[in-house]
Amino acid sequence: MIRKDLLLLFTALTIGFTASAQSPLRRHINFDSNWKFSLGHAGNAERDFNYGLETAFSKSGSANNTCIEPRFNDNTWQDIQLPHDWAVGLPFQYSKKGDLEGKGYKPVGGGFPENSIGWYRKSFDVARADSGNRFVIQLDGVYRDSKVWVNGYYVGSNFSGYTAASYDITDVLQFDKPNVLVVRADATQNEGWFYEGAGIYRHVWLNVFNNLHIASDGGVFVHTSDKGNDATVTIETTVKNDNIAAANATVYTVITNREGKTLAQSKPQPLSLATYESKTLTQALTLTQPQRWSLENPYLYRAVAIVQSNGKTIDSVKVRFGVRTIVMDKDKGLFLNGKNIKVQGVCCHQDHAGVGVALPDYVQYYRIALLKEMGTNAYRTSHNPPTPELLDACDSLGMIVMDEARLLNSGSEYETQLRSLILRDRNHPSIFIWSIGNEEFQTQYTNIGKRIAEHQLIIQKELDPSRTSTYAANMPNVYYGVNQVIPVRGFNYNLGGIDGYHKDHPEQPVIGTEVASTVTTRGVYVKDTINGYVPDYDSTYPAWASTAEIWWKLAAVRPWFMGGFAWTGFDYRGEPTPYSWPNINSHFGIMDVCGFPKNVYYYYQSWWTDKDVLNIAPHWNWSGKEGQPILVWINTNAENVELFLNGKSLGKKDMPVNGHLRWSVNYEPGTLEAVAYKKGKKITSKVETTDVPKRIVLTPSKTTLQPDGEDAVVVNVSVVDSKGRTVPVAGDMIHFSLDGHADIIGVGNGDPSCHEPDKCLPGAWQRSLFNGHAQLIIKAGNKPGAVVLKATGNGLESATLTF
Missing domain, CATH: 3.20.20.80 (Glycosidases)
Structure with a gap:
């Protein structure tokens, strides 16, 4: 069972986009919502919105008669929220075209041009009060070979399906009127020999900051070293000047604990930068008897690099770090x-x-x-x-x-x-x-x-x-x-x-x-x-x-x-x-x-x-195999184990270090029980022959969702018999309905040969159990209120969960 205390350490992101003069100095704005999506076509330009027929690169800002054009009507496109993997929604298909085995038999890649190009469009506004800042679009991961346009202007590309890419879009933005961001993802070529998905499958951000700013890519580097019982924290801060004139700045660093209390602060250090110049300053601070980051106590400090100019703070970046050797x-x-x-x-x-x-x-x-x-x-x-x-x-x-x-x-x-x-x-x-x-x-x-x-x-x-x-x-x-x-x-x-x-x-x-x-x-x-x-x-x-x-x-x-x-x-x-x-x-x-x-x-x-x-393996539901030998496998860290079938001892064995134990047991229905001793402590475990499934059980990983459009919960599904025992061989089809501001975004059951869809039509979510288990994932909406999940199955008592 998963430890809830570990998951409670995670707080969902709650960043929203407020483009106004009163916003913080540096903004890292989540851009996951309100996207439009459509498949294109890798082999037919007309079905790829004329990409390849019209000249998208001959003149800046000129991409007429394509979906790159800001005025393009995308009303018929699908409404989606990122992260988005369009390949997972494709049907499973056996084919010798391309490496479908490596793709999990999803028909995507060079052999399937109709499924291998994805177009994304997003409209957004920026207030005129924010003009004078720098604006950078950050895509954490697009699979694959992505090209990016803003307002029809091509701003860059990235062929990697795993490396993030950022594009400065300051020069092509419009203020107080809609801007259009367009991304084309081309998944015809693969990088791996395993399932890689397709589309904008990681977050997208809009970063807004001053022209005199801490560098976007690794601009603050924090590393530590031991100093007896204390630790030296070295902070390397790279500052970049994107103004059209030289600029002066002062840089200093503050270290806080995770509650925000200041523990150390460097002296301000002056810096002069020519136009488009970058410089790196190194500052060292001492933490007295710090908490060490470890597997058991992963304590995280914060280092805040601060840039000032003309007596005002104009940029800051906060970095979480740990002290460890x-x-x-x-x-x-x-x-x-x-x-x-x-x-x-x-x-x-x-x-x-x-x-x-x-x-x-x-x-x-x-x-x-x-x-x-x-x-x-x-x-x-x-x-x-x-x-x-x-x-x-x-x-x-x-x-x-x-x-x-x-x-x-x-x-x-x-x-x-x-x-x-x-x-x-x-x-x-x-x-x-x-x-x-x-x-x-x-x-x-x-x-x-x-x-x-x-x-x-x-x-x-x-x-x-x-x-x-x-x-x-x-x-x-x-x-x-x-x-x-x-x-x-x-x-x-x-x-x-x-x-x-x-x-x-x-x-x-x-x-x-x-x-x-x-x-x-x-x-x-x-x-x-x-x-x-x-x-x-x-x-x-x-x-x-x-x-x-x-x-x-x-x-x-x-x-x-x-x-x-x-x-x-x-x-x-x-x-x-x-x-x-x-x-x-x-x-x-x-x-x-x-x-x-x-x-x-x-x-x-x-x-x-x-x-x-x-742990005893296997389960003890073997109807039709009465009297036949069943291989029983025991995993334990106890010193010895005695196995019992319906109260009769089948022998006691010592557990070899880093090993396991085996018995061959002739099957008869009932209870197979193991009794073990570990450092003098008695431990027991059993598997039982169950009756037929009677009731659905829903087990959520948590019961509260943040109404931020990003949070999620995992719900595991099983069935129990009339005595409340999980039925380990159940394969029932379970149907799901959800009321409230949230969505089911995927279902699974762990069956490596199951070809049921991962994504179902609205109102038709379902998944069969595989050896007693299935799973669904729910993603939160943007409004507070109760979210109610109901699960039903033929001949089964239903189950309801309220978040």
């Missing part, structure tokens, strides 16, 4: 604040059931809290820059992060992406290491790979000397190419060669950048090649990988091995293994795409936490 010792592993910790990590892609890659911020926190509950302490952003809110969640909840670049490439585009990643993310205390790439099998062995890595490492040290880097190499005991220059050797699998590598290269710290890769289907315990299911035991894995137990037993006893990142924390769309269609998502997750635990979850929880864990 990271040491990677070649012999003893990882140390956080002097405490030795083993990396108990997971790799994750960024999609979730029902919403694709367009996750509400709350769901980021929800997912990190689920991982924390399992005992996870580290997260790898495989294989791309994450959304900023994911890192905010890791900062707030206490999770260290390996932040990964999309590609090992030193060309100008990719150098810009790496710089953008580091500048954007380097203030996050959760990040303990950068990853410059993943499994570049054509490059990693070569001298070219070595030179690219050296180039990228120089950039990393230039922008963030406080950290180091690794590279996720799927190579055994090999020391050439990238491995010759990477500071921390990352192992993707190939753990059979890890002892030899450490012996041969004892000066290089070692971490498992990608390990395990067990494939399981939640709640399925018999191999099913028709539906593409694999048993929910830690027993099946591809040839290149291993079980959870194999890798963890190896990591746990080697002090120099820092630990690693299991593949993966959650199932994800695409890359189905070992089967393809009808599978539409992977089986690698320790949890399914909804976040419902699989059996292997309890293996990790047993050895990654000190919780009282005693």
